[in-house]
Amino acid sequence: MPTTNWRERVAAESRRQRELQAEIATSARRRAEAFEEGVLELGSKSAVAREIGIDVRAVRRAINEYGTATAPPPDSTTADQQKK
Secondary structure, rough: OOOOOOHHHHHHHHHHHHHHHHHHHHHHHHHHHHHHHHHHHHHHHHHHHHHHHHOOHHHHHHHHOOOOOOOOOOOOOOHHHHHH
């Protein structure tokens, strides 16, 4: 039997989901940065995709959505630093 009521459990799980989503976004940005480094090293997104055995569309999508040329989310500490 749970020691908390359902409202507290829902609130706790909602917080945990937000934390996990933030971790996923951070991981996606790091992955895109790694792809960008691979492009600099190998010369193209296609070469990166071939090197690691994935579809080039996955590389393009990651870089377009999370790469360094993409603006940080509005609640990001990076965005806060840019405003100063």
